[in-house]
Amino acid sequence: MTDQNSLVEYGARRVIITITAIMCALLEIVDTTIVNVALNEMRGNLGATLTEVGWVITAYAIGNVIIVPMTSWLSQQFGRSNYFAASIILFTVCSFLCGNSTNIWELVLFRFLQGVGGGALLVTSQTIITESYPVEKRGMAQAIYGLGVIIGPTLGPPLGGYIVDHASWPLIFYINIPIGVIATLLTLQFVRSPRYGEKSRAKDVDWLGIGLLAVAVGSLQYVLEKGQDDDWFNDTTIIFLTVTAILGFIFFIWRQLNYKNPIVELRVLGNGNLRVGTILSFIMGFGLYGSTFIVPLYTQSTLGWTAQQAGMLMIPSALTTAFMMPIIGKMLQKGVPQQYLVAGGMLLFFVFTFWGYKILTISTGEDAFFWPLIIRGIGMGMLFIPITTLSLSTLKGKQIGQGAAFTGMMRQLGGSFGVAIITTFITRRNVFHRQSLVSHLDVNDPDVQQRVAALQHSFTGKGMPVDVAAKSSYQLLEMTVNRQAVVLSYMDVFLYLGVMFLLCVPFVLMVRRNRNKVDVSEAMH
Template sequence: METGARKWIIVITVVLCALLELIDTSIVNVALTQMMGNLSATLSEVSWVIASYAIANVIVVPLTGFLSEQFGRRNYFGFSVILFTVASIACGQSTNIWELVAFRFIQGVGGGALMATSQSILIDTFPPRQLALGQALFGMGVIIGPTIGPTLGGYIVDNYDWPWIFYVNVPVGILATIFTFLFIKDPESIANAIPKPLRQLDWAGIFLLILGVGSLQYVLEKGESEDWFESGLIITFALLSVIGVVGFIWRELTAKNPIVDLRVLTRSRNLALGAILSFILGFGLFASIFIFPIFTQRILGFTAAQTGFLLLPGALLAGFMMPVIGKALQAGVPQKYMLPFGFGIFFLFTFWMSQKITGSAGEDDFFWPLMLRGLGLSLLFLPITTMSLQGLRGKDGAQAAGLTGMLRQLGGSFGVAIVGTYLERNIAYNRVALLPNISLYDPETQQRIQAFTQNFMGKGFTFEQAKLQAYQVLNFSLMKEASLITYAQTFTLLGLFFLVCIPLLIFIKRIRDAGPIDLNAH
């Protein structure tokens, strides 16, 4: 265990690195339009800037435990920081879209390692009774990062040029590299480990992991744009993902020296349950952060910066609450009592949002629901994380951090894919359902068309042109109403999903630590 100033330098270093990685998952979203123009790319091509990073992330995260043991955790973490920083510079220097996609993949390889390795470093930096405090600090980055990404990205794009969304990583990356090699040390279990010869590595496991998880992430990222299983390419990758995932699980449970030790799940019931809950948390965290900006920008006409600033107070509240929740856990409050409140509060957030979805909604309407979201996430993330990692140290802790991180990321990918598909298809369905209410034979509808027509004729349009414009306005109103209904339904279903997960909590096994918790211990 580390002590004094050294301990807090390590904490600041790894939390900043995790924060950087998570900011970069969402910071590019608001710059895609500018990238399309500057790099002469289509929407389909530029979407790979996001997809390549996510695919690299989800492949690397579960490998971090093995790679830390093979090369030394400090060396691996330091190399990942350098790779992430250099790739950020290369992204900003890209002269065409496929250069940018390639460098984003490399950046994702470094970033995925930062996420899981940061968590395992914190596990070994704090004593077992301070696990909640260490993970609270890590959780601040996990919750705040995806939220401030669009805000920061929007500010940079509005005031500078898109390469600066990558260049801002460089100063932090340089400092983190220096601090890593000066202050971070390997725990004995890793420092004394003998690296395996290349011929003894679980190459089959590595191949199956890349095939299965990489193909699955591709399906989730590109499925909606390719019309899912109407596309032969999506069908092919879906089959490859099934083969890869099933083969990977079988291989890792039977191999003598597995690349990812899935047997750690059988040694800890709480870790197995925590892995499931991490998936659910990722689903809710990323799905809610995905749907809200789409609604505010498409329907209400907010800018990216406006939307980002709306999300910021709730994220800051979640970050502020993390140490408070950590102290409560250290004081002996069981996770199984906190989690139902977290799920319940998240349900209240989604229900409240479903009531606020109107065409006349303003910024003030969303402040308190989003604050409630921040509180709910703080009551979910930290109890789930500490429950999953409690009692695990060294190699097992690194494996557990990698597995829960991967599942949280996959949960987010599933959430975004499912919500995106539901929105697109149900807006069309609700539009059809509303059509009988605006029949051309309805006197009220005829009056609206006449009023619109007269208005456009007053602006100089001919009668035929004005009538065509009137029909377009009516169609826009219909689409807007169908969209409002769909967004409200989506928030409601997201909340119900969290409610039905509550019965899982009865399987939590409480692990009692002996002795009082010293919050001031070093």
């Protein structure tokens, strides 16, 4: 094991390392959401179907989630700075190839490889930042890293929207190239690797474990991303991959517990606080990515906003989180229990969702979203660092790095589950509300007849023939019912998401408190 203090940096060198690591974390996270607003353009340019173009997001997520649990082990094999630089290079080269793709499947392949490079950037940049700071400043180090993680998903859509509106979609990928080149040069020059024990020889490497992990996580991610499009378990591919994911995880867990050189050390989950922390990371990912997904989706699909307008709406929330991070870091340094901060963050997230539930209509104005999203920003700021430090607070030495990989993976998976469940839920509730609304619309009801007559009169007054006016009146009534059903579905999402966070509060307060101040990075590799 390396002496942790030997990695602490000071002065300009620490500033450069911090900027490099944040740049890499932002590169990776912005790239998860920046393409969302460009899918239509890609579909038109590459002649792809809606289902095919969805793979641009799915492939990246699969590459990401497969590599995250292995980062700790890979860092030990190749040395951290080498592995980090190689990941940036892979990410940057694949960004160039994505922008140059001539058909949809080329783009999907390069997005998968970009995701493999990107997954490493996230966990490794957290380790690098934390170890560059002395023990007493590590809460602040987590705050600095957290800025990238929380702001990244929010920056993606407005940036992507601006590029698509003012240039063309390949530029979304090309903007990564200069940042990637600078980050690679800075990494090779300034980032140091800890000295680890002996590396695994090629014959000792758990190749079967790597294969099982890739199959299990890849299958699960596919099921989550594609389930709703393919009608879940009415589709044979989804059934096959669900079974594959379950069996893959069972065999992977058995293999890791019995192999002498496991690539993922599962025994670390014997720690109670880490178990609670991984669950909380999952829920935080669910809320963070879920809310970043539904607010722009609602404003674009129901209120008719542009991608750029929808993205800009999220910026005050992100800035609020950025403002909160250092404050939370200082509170943790002063010994405020993580549990209280996490419980407070969950409570504020409930306030945000309940407020959202109250303001949604078919014509909600931009101003109505401002304060609820500010509350969301404060809540997210109170969740990220305390959950990370709570998860790792009772771990020692090398276990901390293994714990950090678990929380990172669970946050990503939480986001995937969140988007998949929310998409399905909206579709199902939409059908339910539409049937419910239609059942209350009786053609013989005087109110309905009056409404249709008024519409018909309005249309004929504009010179429309009587029979066309009657048909148009009923069509407009149906459109109104459909829009109202959509609004009710989104209201349900906000309400249930809030209740999920509210139910977590008592469990968070019951977590065992660690009396010692946590050294978050005592071997976070």
